[in-house]
Structure formats: structure tokens, C-alpha cells
């Protein structure tokens with residue numbers, strides 16, 4: 001199979017933002033390293049995008065993967081202060097269509113296929129123009145995919161806001177969606193981002209196939225529904241390729257790294273890692289409760305802290321403190337001193353993949369971004385699910401109710417503050433109790449099933465070969 005892919009050349013369109021570029025580069029690396037495909041990543045950028053030099057930090061398969069930053073697009077004349085994220089992303093891709101077309105035309109050898117992420121479905125006519133194969137890469141779950149392609153039907157059938165429905169939303173063959181768990185663009189049907197989302201749901205089925213960052217053993221029921229459920233097939237009648245889990249590789253830690261040094265001293269599976277993704281922030285009140293909850297649990301932790309949502313971002317961690325021990329003003333007074341022996345605070349950003357893969361980590365309190373979830377599962381680490389935005393409420397429900405590798409607060413964290421006693425209970429149950437050990441065992445099983453899927457002859461490996469043989 002590999003030899004038939006050897007000369008393939010694939011262009012992958014990445015919508016703006018590192019959060020979208022990373023999964024695309026990870027896919028590109030896998031195509032290059034395991035299937036000898038030559039990959040050109042076309043990155044849509046804006047004036048605010050990180051400079052090219054920052055891309056150097058991304059681990060890229062140097063021989064076969066090239067990243068081209070497209071000329072920046074300007075959508076300032078199209079947006080206002082209330083324009084939501086999904087609308088902005090779709091507008092940026094739309095504005096970039098001429099430069100995407102030029103970049104493909106300028107490629108020395110025409111690509112054999114164009115892959116786009118789900119914000120890039122507007123690029124569909126470009127693939128038709130160049131007469132090349134076209135695939136959508138959804139770096140998320142099969143369940144999210146099913147909800148997205150079925151949303152145009154819900155749009156016709158359901159009146160009023162989804163969040164006000166008294167019954168769960170039925171997605172044929174799949175787990176129903178509770179009204180309070182819908183993805184962000186479905187929260188308000190009067191917002192433009194809802195229209196963009198519905199359009200995306202209608203465009204996805206026009207591609208030649210869907211790649212998912214999931215795998216057969218993780219979501220057997222939903223993947224089957226996408227392939228065989230008649231009602232669902234009536235809206236999405238194209239092949240589904242679960243090719244995951246793809247994630248960033250672990251970078252070797254510097255032997256002098258303070259984090260590694262600290263983790264090396266902790267007992268196996270004794271530390272909770274707390275982080276809310278690339279941009280997740282909590283309210284001041286929630287940060288206080290989380291700090292008290294961690295302290296009351298008496299468990300070890302590493303916490304990637306950020307100032308509260310309504311706080312001043314320049315209240316930088318190291319500069320201010322309301323107590324002499326340097327505790328930031330948004331944490332309870334004296335927190336650093338009292339937790340000195342058990343906890344480590346990291347300001348803003350931490351090397352997450354490296355931390356999760358350390359044997360000392362026993363749990364992850366996370367916002368449930370899908371990359372984070374895959375990084376946790378493939379490290380055999382169970383989760384306290386704390387969804388904040390995008391499709392994270394779906395991810396949380398899936399991991400708690402279908403997979404059994406996560407616990408979650410009784411309240412929805414975006415609706416209510418989770419109290420300190422509740423947090424203490426969750427942390428203890430994950431790190432100390434048998435319930436946590438059961439979930440850890442489950443996560444370890446999934447880690448093995450993920451490795452099997454990706455290995456030669458595994459389901460995800462074969463899915464990728466199948467796509468490539470169709471293209472080639």
C-alpha cells in the first residue's frame with residue numbers, strides 16, 4: 001500500500017490560528033512519515049497571525065512537509081465587536097479564496113488532492129476547478145461530525161432555540177444531545193455563526209470523504225451510524241475515515257527543566273494536571289473556588305494559571321501579589337505558601353504533551369478541547385471534564401457517559417460556579433479513590449487500542465491507506 005502512495009502530493013488548507021494549524025501539521029506529518037506523501041500546508045493568516053518564525057517551533061517532517069503562509073486577509077470591514085468566532089473564521093477563509101487558488105496554481109506540481117479543515121469548506125469549488133480530489137478533515141469526534149451534518153435537518157424540524165427545548169435533540173443512530181450541551185454556534189439561532197454552521201453542515205457531504213481524528217474502537221456506535229444509519233446517510237453519503245488519534249509527539253525535556261525535576265520527585269500517578277487549553281479562562285470567583293478545592297483535596301497538582309476573564313491581563317503572574325509569598329492577586333492570599341509542598345503553578349502556558357506523558361501524572365482537569373483529550377487518553381490519564389466553549393460540552397459528555405474515562409462537576413461550569421467542596425471531591429475521587437483507578441485502567445486500555453489502530457494493519461492506518469489509494 002505504501003508504495004502506491006509514494007508519489008502523492010496533497011495540499012491541506014489550515015484555517016487561521018495555531019489551534020487549527022497544529023492538527024493540520026500533525027496530519028501532514030503522519031501522511032509524510034507513514035505514507036511517504038508530499039504535503040503542502042496552506043495556512044490562512046491575518047495581520048494578527050504569529051510570524052513565520054514561530055512556525056519553526058512546530059515539529060514538521062522536514063523533507064516532505066512544507067508550510068506556506070498565505071498573504072494575510074483583512075476582514076475588519078466585515079465584522080463588528082459582536083461577531084462570533086465561527087463567523088470570523090469562515091469570513092477569513094472566504095476572503096482568502098483568491099490567494100488559496102493562486103497558491104495552488106503556483107505549485108510546481110498540481111496537488112492530487114485538497115484537504116480542508118471544517119472551517120475551510122468554502123474552498124470546495126477550488127478543488128473542482130483544479131479537478132482534484134477533496135476531503136474534509138474534522139479534527140474532532142464522530143459525534144461532533146454527526147451533529148454538524150445533521151444540524152441542517154434539525155434546523156428544518158425544530159422551532160425556537162435549541163437550548164430551550166424540553167427534549168434531547170435526536171441525531172439518528174447516535175447518542176442524543178442534551179439542549180444545554182449543544183456546540184457554541186447552536187446556542188443562538190439568530191446569530192450569523194449559526195448560519196455559517198448550518199452551511200458547513202450542508203457543504204461537508206459534498207466532499208469525497210471525511211477524515212476524523214478519532215478511531216474505530218473509541219466511537220464504534222457513532223462511526224457505524226455515519227456509515228450505515230439510513231436517515232443519517234440521507235444527509236451524508238460519503239465515506240468516513242477515522243484516522244486518529246493523531247497528536248503532537250513528546251519533545252525531549254531539557255534535563256534541567258524545573259517542571260521535569262519536580263515531576264521526577266513525585267510518586268507515580270499522584271499529580272493532577274490542571275489546564276484549560278490554549279485560551280480557556282475562568283471567572284475570578286471560579287479561580288478562587290478552584291484554588292480552594294485543590295488545596296482542600298491535599299493532592300499534588302500542576303496548574304497552568306491565567307488571570308480571570310474580567311481581570312487585567314497585565315496582572316502578570318510574577319509581577320503582582322497580594323501576599324509576600326508572591327501569590328497572584330487573583331488567588332487566595334497565601335496560597336503559594338500553603339501549597340508549596342504539593343503544588344506547582346505555571347503561568348499561562350506549559351508543555352502539555354510532555355507533562356501528560358510523565359509517569360507522575362494521575363489525572364487531568366481539562367476544558368475538554370479535543371487535542372487535549374487525545375493527549376490525555378494516549379497517555380493513559382483520566383480526566384475531570386470542565387468544558388468551556390466550542391464542542392467541549394459534547395466531548396465531556398462523551399468521555400463521561402460513553403467512554404468512562406472522565407468525571408465531571410454536577411453543574412455545567414459555564415452556567416454556574418463549581419464550588420470548592422465539589423472540586424475537592426472530584427480531585428480525590430480521581431487521584432485517590434478506586435473510581436479514579438478504574439478510569440485510569442480504562443484510559444490505559446484506550447491508549448493500547450489507539451496504538452493498535454495507528455500501527456501497520458490497524459484500523460486508522462488502513463483508513464488512511466484507503467483514502468490515498470482512492471486519490472492515487
Ligand code: UDP
Nearest residue numbers: 019277278279349350352353369370371372
Ligand atoms: N497546550 C499546551 N500548553 C498549554 C495549553 C495548551 O501545550 O498550556 C496545547 C495542548 O497540548 C493542545 C492544544 O494546545 O495540543 C490545545 O488544543 P485543544 O484542542 O485541547 O483546545 P483549544 O485550545 O483548541 O481549545
